[in-house]
Amino acid sequence: MREFVSGTQMKQLDRYTIQEIGIPSLVLMERAARSVYDTMIKERLPLKKVLVLCGSGNNGADGVALARMLHLSNISVDVEILGNPSHFTTEMKQQIEIAKKYQVAFVKNKSLSEYTTIVDAIFGVGLDREVGGGYKEKIKEINQADAKVVAVDIPSGIDSATGKVLGCAVCADWTVSFAYEKLGTVFYEGAEYAGNVRVADIGIVKMPEICFPISTYTFEEKDLKEKLFRRESGNKGTFGKVLLIAGNEMTSGAALLSASSALHTGVGMVKVHTRKENRAILPVQLPEAMYCFYGKKEIKSEALAESLEWADVVGIGPGLGTNKQAEALLEFVLKYSKRPLVIDADGLNLLKSKLDLLEKYEYPVIMTPHLGEFSRLSGLSIKDWKQQPIELTNELAHRYNVTLVCKDARTVIADGGQNVYVNTTGNSGMATAGSGDVLTGILLGLLAQGYAPLDAAVMGVCVHGLAGDEAAKEKGKYAMVAGDLITYTGDVLKKRG
Structure with missing residues (x-):
């Protein structure tokens, strides 16, 4: 590094x-x-x-x-x-x-x-x-x-x-x-x-x-080669089980991108907990995943509890929405999950009223706010962050005892400790809808395979950026879409792993 x-x-x-x-x-x-x-x-x-x-x-x-x-x-x-x-x-x-x-x-x-x-x-x-x-x-x-x-x-x-x-x-x-x-x-x-x-x-x-007080590093390709491991004797259980709570009736794409991304990162199994309107879409586009569908006026708490017990890691937020139903899902997870947790997108927008539950959560948490979400969570302005990106990211991570992935053109990753990381991979072509959903899947995939939260966060952001760089080489920054990042995630892991 x-x-x-x-x-x-x-x-x-x-x-x-x-x-x-x-x-x-x-x-x-x-x-x-x-x-x-x-x-x-x-x-x-x-x-x-x-x-x-x-x-x-x-x-x-x-x-x-x-x-x-x-x-x-x-x-x-x-x-x-x-x-x-x-x-x-x-x-x-x-x-x-x-x-x-x-x-x-x-x-x-x-x-x-x-x-x-x-x-x-x-x-x-x-x-x-x-x-x-x-x-x-x-x-x-x-x-x-x-x-x-x-x-x-x-x-x-x-x-x-x-x-x-x-x-x-x-x-x-x-x-x-x-x-x-x-x-x-x-x-x-x-x-x-x-x-x-x-x-x-x-x-x-x-x-x-x-x-x-704080030392700042960047994680590079050579570090990725040293960190990545995959046991040849493993099976789908060995490589981890992800429960992804994502996608409402209007945003099946977010759930698809995150779930597919986790699978392309090497995780063994993915189960998606999503609205029943996605039944005709998601299994067709991603048959490798498992699904649990819930209706408009329910969260299917018994099935969700079973899935929380089944999973090795849990992710919540991509395309979830911010209505009462989505709020109930987040509250249920924070109360009853006993697994490492990744909170992204709408999960972060809902979190402001659930911070008391977050503080009581006893398991590792990775949060992935962009600057607007960071501002809402911290009460600080984006201008404040720009003036002290290292210190303020680390301070918020320490306040809530989480690993924080603060997304910007230079993403900052911190867990409240002495070492903070600034990602230097990636490019402007990644500034496109769905890119964050892909990152969530990568983080879940690495976390489920046994990497420590800070390692998973730092490696995941690096892999995400490298996939973006590979996509830019092949397609150009103007033509890139989020799905390209999933395709090139496999290439990155193949070359560096």
Whole structure:
């Protein structure tokens, strides 16, 4: 797994490396500058004429050191310093002095049109205010230039923890991030501004003595290969039994997508508890599942109780509706189920009035809200979440003792513990009706096969995104539908399992 850090965390790591381990700041700066230099050479950026734009802090000092290295390689390079000299750090002053002795060219107010590559070393990870004044005008010029743009550590103007654009930001083709990728280039909008991100090892590591309140990771394909297992001696009972309570008389598709998705994830058996109007539809389209049908004015409590006892895991919500009948189904499950539970969609919308039952539920729960549902459950606004996605997701998970899958362009997964996960698979083609129903099925399938709730959630979201990426390759993002994700889930598991 890869770890991400915020700007605040990066400063702590930087400080520890310098003060406790004893590696001088200028040594780290040389390594940082060299890593940007190596990326520019390796990626064959147009280096006929390079401009390095520097602020007054250590990000600017990295830029001056880079300019010296380019100059010593006989690459035509200019440095323009935008920062106030009275605000120069000690390292910035030293780097300028060294560069001048090597006769590096320092310029002022030059037209950007003559440069083939521009290096953004204006602001580092510590920026916490909106960009304005001359900086804003210069960033606009950079974004309008024809040159390739390389950002040092993070594009200037991007919040290092949330990816928010602070007024305006540099739109880079490449970002070279030091030690760890910053959360600001993982979350959108920052991910769009960062371009291709390369993480450079400059000698900063997280020592055991450094303990963040929350550490943030992403689960990758290689992790999936290590985690997936399937016993050759197993049978349909071994691979788990899913009870899915889903679909009303108008939304058989949600039940179909979730049930089919669970089966395509490798679960042994699926039983769907759904409205009797779906009797003529679902068994025809998905004969591999079992069914229990109930009428308009009942929930078929005796049959439901038997199914709850039969199942290894239970899912409720996709296409269920929010009427009194649906509410009664959720209440029955929360009162009488003794199995791990996945609550999605309408189940979440109904949950607001059942939180007392959720708090009493003694078995693992995975909840999968999109941001609107998160807002209704937490009482916080979507804007609040965007400003603190890691902390607020983990806080709500801890409050209700659940594993929370907070769905957005970058889905955040947390269980209230120290480790939080941000998913980096998937694409915009997955923003289509039914995609969440497919995810619910994948989560149920993994949970039923014996994966721990947090593992099932992190793996499931990763698989879901990878299936979306496979679908996008074959069909394109515009033409994708939710059913494609089910098809490609099998391909993902085949390749990575």
